[in-house]
Amino acid sequence: MTETAPALAETDSAAVAAALASLRPEEVAASRAILVREGLLGPDGHVSYFGLLEQDKRTLLAPGARPEPRRFRAMLVDFGTGASHDVVVCPAEDRLVSVVELDPADGQVPVVLAEFGLVEEIVHQDERWRAAMAKRGLTDLTTLRVNPLSAGAPATDEAGRRIQRCFTFVQKTPDDLGWAHPVDGVTVMVDVVTREVLDVIDYVDLPVPQEDGNFHLPEWVGKPERAGLKPIEITQPEGPSFTIDENGVLDWLGWRLQVSFDQREGLVFHNVSIADDGVQRPVLYRASIAEMMVPYGDPSPQRWFQNFFDCGEYLLGGFANSLELGCDCVGDITYLDATLADNAGNVRVIPQAICIHEEDAGILWKHFDNWNGSSDSRRNRRLVVSFFVTVGNYDYGFYWYFSLDGNIELEVKATGVVFTSAYPGPGYAYASELAPGLGAPYHQHLFSARLDTMIDGTVNAVDELEAALVPRGPANPTGTGITQTVTRLRTEKEAQRMADNAKNRVWLISNPERQNRLGGDVGYVLYPEGKPALLADEQSDIHQRATYSAKHLWVTAYEPSELYPAGDFVNMHPGGAGLPKWTAADRDVDGADIVLWHTFGLTHFPRIEDWPVMPVDSAGFTLKPHGFFGANPTLDIPETVGDHCAPGDGGHEHHGHEHHGHEGHGA
Template sequence: MTTPTPLPASIPASLATLTASEITANRAILQREGLAGPGVHFSYVGLVEPDKRPLITEGSADRRVRSMLVDMATNESWDVVVSPAENRIVASRRLDHAVDGQVPVVIEEFHLVEEVIHRNPEWLAAMARRGLTDISKLKVNPLSAGALSDAETGRRVQRCFTFVMDSPDDLGWAHPVDGVTVTIDVVTREVLAVVDHVDLPVPLESGNFHLESWRGADRQGLKPIEITQPQGPSFTIGEDGALSWLGWNLQVGFDQREGLVFHNITIDDDGIARPVIYRASIAEMMVPYGDPSPQRWFQNFFDCGEYLLGGYANSLELGCDCVGDITYLDAVVAGNDGAPHVIPQAICIHEEDTGILWKHTDNWNGSSISRRNRRLVVSFFVTVGNYDYGFYWYFSLDGTIEFEVKATGVVFTSAYPGAGYRFASELAPGLGAPYHQHLFSARLDMMVDGLGNSVDELEAALVPRGPENPTGTGFTQLVTRLTTESEAQRLADNSRNRSWLISNPSVQNRLGSDVGWVLLPEGKPVLLADADSDIHKRATFSTKHLWVTEYEPTELYPAGDFVNLHPGGAGLPAWTSADRNVEDADIVLWHTFGLTHFPRIEDWPIMPVDTCGFVLKPHGFFGRNPAMDIPESVSDHCAPGMDHSGHGAHADHGDHGEHDMHMNVGH
């Protein structure tokens, strides 16, 4: 086999998560240069990752910080890059809102809308018509506005719904005041429109699952499950987020927009650290709603691009959110004032048993051997409005990489118009939940044994009956090379077992084939919206399960940099119009996956976890099963089989080094 080129050991320092001192320095420079004056909010602050090609060659690069700024008094917005080490602004650009869109939503916008709307005569009159006169019980829910009308172009707009909270402890989502939508300019603080489309009764039944008195008695007979690792975990954490576990090596980072970001994912093969993925993240998440009624047609939320998902990470609790021998990492992000903000215990790292790794009882030679599998789990949880999402990355002993979203929380509610309504479910008397999707885009900057990678589409195919297949039982696998960006825009097809193989034509395995990894999609629906709709234009990335692009360091987000109030066409559709070569090239995979949710009665008042994700597996990368060296399990509950070759030693969990993301260990 051709030997892959190892990555320079110095790279991680250039890619580590921003430190509190860098965030502080960035703020000071922007204040000194007059870009961060009174009224200016830092919408986003993040690391500008250097071009990987010179970085791989040189091993280090200048650390730069990108800030997206908005002046909430004037609506001026800026995209600025700073070099803290050089104490200067490297680049700055004022946004043209009609063309560029707006920077992501800032916290002040959530707070001011209720104050303004509570004073608006049209809204007050709409509430009075429904008998709602106690304003203190009326909560206004601000939402990103989606597409803008001609009259709204250039404005910074939110569209708002109203919910009733009968008491401070009440779950307001149980009582939507449906049929009334308010549009507000959050800069001028003007109410632009009040649409009172239909008068539907406010659902009365409570949904206060968070109150012990509402839930009733606990289920009896639940016995404890204790997970212990007396010798500690099998992984080590070092400086700059370097994580090592049983042959896997990767760098853990965190971004205010994407959340978890991984760099330099490699796997050991006979003492050689072989590259698999240079960078992996969930670059966008979009929730389109399928109710086209006049009061809610605009409901299409980009949780990364509009709301900066990573900044809403939860502080996780031992024994509740994570169970076992847990290592926590704090995340450092910037607040809207540009100062560093620590989210304690935002990232959870642990191992978990996942059942059988491999097993066989042989009737001929009498052997009976099995090995148990385990995986390394790196995760975080966010709350974005009504929904909660867990993002779980799994790395297994056999080389499998898996990503899983766990969606829970409270579904977005509406009033239910009546039996037979085509766009929503009824969850409780008079309470509806519009049909919707949760669509995610994974950005996978592939590096399978080097930068020159290609993608083949694999699918099952029947072989016509004939001389080659006289019995009609033959089937085969079709392999189609995707050579350009236009060819590499693909839909999954489970009826054909369609998958995508990422290979390196310069590195062959011991049988002479190109080494590779295969992406196995779940194949659930992509965006269910008309091709001429506003959301199709703004979220074109979500219309295909697979896109492949030639690597370009500025192409980071599939719907573009500025998603908030953008007219559409940015990101993947714009980049791929160049139709660049993606064969034996430095490529990035963009994989769309997600849930199509027709809410059930059982999803109320809080939704049990629903999941979606994808899997990456080695495909001709190794010379044989890479998990043959896993020792027998040694446990009071596990009797050894007929393999008496000896027991492997438990891995030493080592020392946990200091790094930029503060670590807490819980047992």
């Protein structure tokens, strides 16, 4: 039996896993019954968010402690009264734990699905909007799609209202891709509670692009499918190398991690650990994407507000796709369903929302030695846990990789359809032209990974490591000396950092209470990609609302209520919440229970090749062990023996082989 690291050895791992597991249908149903009984969920009420309110890890992981009854957080909005509530309910005790009515000045609960259809119905009845459309020769309402968008920071006369700002697109037929035909220059403001159009502003009359973009219709593509693609078959005749239990605890070749799912964050991992000489050593207590924001860089009057918080405003996890074998995932696949609550508070299940599989990852290590004549190599493989979402026009795949050598990587794959506009003309500074008269504003996709680290325990510290040239002198007479500088980040303000690839800047998370066999602190290094952070003026609305995205790294002292880097209620929040508010206290993070927040993402200047559907573009980060192990942890990986590379034959002889099919299965 595998042992557990001393820091957590006295906890009941099965009880902890049960306390942190994904939602159970009976818990959703029981919570809804309490909300209805207590008068919080009436005929006009909507459940915006429903999720597990996790117990403070300091009590949950305390030696000998037993988990408390599970509690759940619900964010509610009533379209009859306009009131919103932040509620905690405990179905095991059949009671409300707390109820807070929100002040609209502090933001709104996230957007609910009912608002999407409601807004189009309201706008279609407005004479001002109809007049703006008629001016452009658009009179067939059945072809006009109204696209409701989060409103951004509220204007002075919008304070306290729940608003959507709307654009219009032409969808010529039910099969047509409406994104090809934006009706640019007209913005509509809708109050979804009072169900009224507050204003219709016709800024500029730009021609509606006419060329279709129906990539999904074979007849539109206009050319035969590319010939010559031979099948690639991925088989595991003996099944996968991992197991997973009823609480989502997954074991794979030394790795152990708990997989769960949240309506706001999507995939959430708890208690990620890796085996080392028979001891299960913790690396992360909790990991997720806590926010994702897409700021658009066109400052024109009709677009200045266009910035979307896909987690905080739209609840990204709720838009998870049901995945399909051979399309979204290939090989021997284990799928997990996601249990959520719908806007009525009833149980909603997304079948096959999570994909788990193994994949070959190329060479792990290799060496041919000229002195002793030995030749050895090992192949790498990785465990992949992923999900895909569609939020409006964009589709995002989130792929977490766990490798044999202890590496953890996240790759976000962005695809789908770019957000379109009319193109004002040659030389326009804030958009690309994709097709005749069709533009796509420049924009960014900025993610915040929340990494609650637990490197061999909860006492961790962060050092900034940089490559440095040593000045010529007595210690470096030839001028060829290269060294690495180490700077301890001791407080929350010191730990607000930017990546710098020119200096090979990385961040080492270590445990000062645990040393490796050479006497150094055990640790993991966060390797950032170092792409641009938020490109917006510090005084801009979006900078105030998304301050988290202006730095690549933040480090905070652990506080269980601090979950979202832009604050709990991002929708129509004026700004200043989340990380800038928490870190104003400048708490000590040197040898403490800490959380890292890493901003990464894409800065997208759309290309012609991104239309009408965008090939995948990706961003992410890597965590690598650094002094965590005593040596290469993969020396025990057996030599690969297969049809194409037999021991001693140099791997050059081609052998015939048989294909073995093994279908994916559910869990």
